[in-house]
Amino acid sequence: MSTSSDPFIRDCAAVREKSPLVHCITNYVAMGINANALLAVGASPLMSFCPEEMEEIVGIASALVVNIGCLDRHEIEGMKIAAATAHRLGKPWVLDPVGAGASRIRTQTSLDLIRDSHPSVIRGNASEIMCLAGEQITSRGVDTSVLSSDAVEAAKALAISSGAVVSMSGPVDYITDGTTVLTIANGHPLMSRITAMGCTASVITGAFIAAGEDTLTAARNAMALMGIAGERAAERASGTGSMEMHFIDELSTFEPSDYARSIRI
Numbered sequence: 086m087s088t089s090s091d092p093f094i095r096d097c098a099a100v101r102e103k104s105p106l107v108h109c110i111t112n113y114v115a116m117g118i119n120a121n122a123l124l125a126v127g128a129s130p131l132m133s134f135c136p137e138e139m140e141e142i143v144g145i146a147s148a149l150v151v152n153i154g155c156l157d158r159h160e161i162e163g164m165k166i167a168a169a170t171a172h173r174l175g176k177p178w179v180l181d182p183v184g185a186g187a188s189r190i191r192t193q194t195s196l197d198l199i200r201d202s203h204p205s206v207i208r209g210n211a212s213e214i215m216c217l218a219g220e221q222i223t224s225r226g227v228d229t230s231v232l233s234s235d236a237v238e239a240a241k242a243l244a245i246s247s248g249a250v251v252s253m254s255g256p257v258d259y260i261t262d263g264t265t266v267l268t269i270a271n272g273h274p275l276m277s278r279i280t281a282m283g284c285t286a287s288v289i290t291g292a293f294i295a296a297g298e299d300t301l302t303a304a305r306n307a308m309a310l311m312g313i314a315g316e317r318a319a320e321r322a323s324g325t326g327s328m329e330m331h332f333i334d335e336l337s338t339f340e341p342s343d344y345a346r347s348i349r350i
Contacts, residue, residue: 093348096297096306097341101127105147105295109288110134110164112154112183115281118329119288125336126310128292134159139166148295149178150288151204153185153194161194168202177294180204180249181287186216199247205294206304207243208252208287211236218243233259237266250300252290254283258308260301267305270349271312273319275328286311309348314339316347 089095106129111119120130133142136159143149149171151164171178182195195217198204207217211231215222218239222231233255244251244263253259258269276282290307297303317339318331 089342091342091345092299092302093306093309093345094341096293096303097126097310097339097344099296099298100292103147103296104129105292106131106145107148107150107288107291107295108133108142108146108167109150109152109291110160110167111150111152111181111284111288112281115152115154115284118279118281118285118333121333122285122336123288123292125333126289126292128295130288134163136163136166139163140170143167143170143176144174146176148291149176150181150291151178151198152181152183152284152287153191154181154183154284156190156194161190164194164198165201168198168204172202177205177291177300178202179206179208179287179291179294181284182207182209182213182217183284185209185213186222192216199249203247204249205300206250206252206290207247208254208283208290208304210254210283211239214243214251214253215239218246233257237261241266250304252286252304252308254286254308258312260305260308262301265301267301268350269305269308269312271309271316271347273312273315275319275322275325276311276315276332278325279329279332282311282315310336310339310344313344313347 123130240251260267293303293307314335322328
C-alpha cells in the first residue's frame with residue numbers, strides 16, 4: 086500500500102493495489118464506458134440486474150453503484166434488494182439519481198433508496214441534488230438547468246438529512262458531508278457532450294470509496310481524477326468520438342503524482 090502523504094496519490098494507489106470489485110446496476114447507455122473506465126483505473130466491473138442474484142453479487146462485491154438511468158419495475162426491484170443488502174453488510178454504495186425530478190417514479194425511487202438503504206455517496210448534478218433536497222426544480226432529464234454553485238446549500242442539506250456524502254458535478258464539483266465542503270475545478274466542456282460521463286464519475290467514485298480510507302476524501306479524489314483526465318484527453322481529441330477514446334487512455338496510463346500537481350481546488 087502506498088505510504089504517500091498526498092491523499093490523491095494514496096487513493097489512486099489503493100484502487101490499483103486492491104482492485105475493488107464494483108457491482109454496477111447502471112443504465113444500458115453507460116455500461117460500456119463504465120466497465121472500461123473501471124478497468125482503466127485498476128478496478129474490476131461487475132454488471133448485474135437480476136433481482137434473484139442481488140444478495141449473492143453484493144456479497145462478493147467491494148462496492149455497489151446504483152444508477153437509475155433506465156428504470157423499469159424489474160430493475161427497481163433489483164436496485165432495492167442490492168442497496169438493502171449493501172447496507173446490511175456494511176458495503177459502501179453510491180446512488181446516482183439520474184433524472185430525479187423529471188418524473189415521479191425517478192424521484193420516488195431515489196428517495197426510497199435513500200430512506201431505506203442509506204447510500205454512502207449520492208452523486209448527481211445540481212438539479213438532481215436540489216430535487217432530492219426537497220426544493221422545487223424543473224428538471225431537463227439527465228441535463229441540469231442549475232449551476233452547481235447555486236445548489237451548494239441544497240447539497241449540504243441533503244448530506245445532513247441522508248447521512249451520505251453528496252458529490253455534485255458541474256463546472257465546479259462540490260463534495261460535502263453537510264459540514265465540510267470540498268471543491269474541484271478540473272474538467273473540460275467536451276465532457277458534457279459525451280454520454281455517460283456523469284455515470285462514469287459515479288462508478289469511479291464507487292471504486293475510490295471501496296479502496297480509500299475516508300469517504301469524503303475518496304469522493305473528492307474520484308472527481309479530481311475524472312476532471313484531470315478529461316482536460317488531458319481534450320488536449321489530444323479532435324472531436325467527441327476521439328475524446329472518449331483519449332479519456333479512457335488517460336485513465337489507464339495516468340501517473341498519480343503528475344495528476345496531483347494539476348488538481349485545482
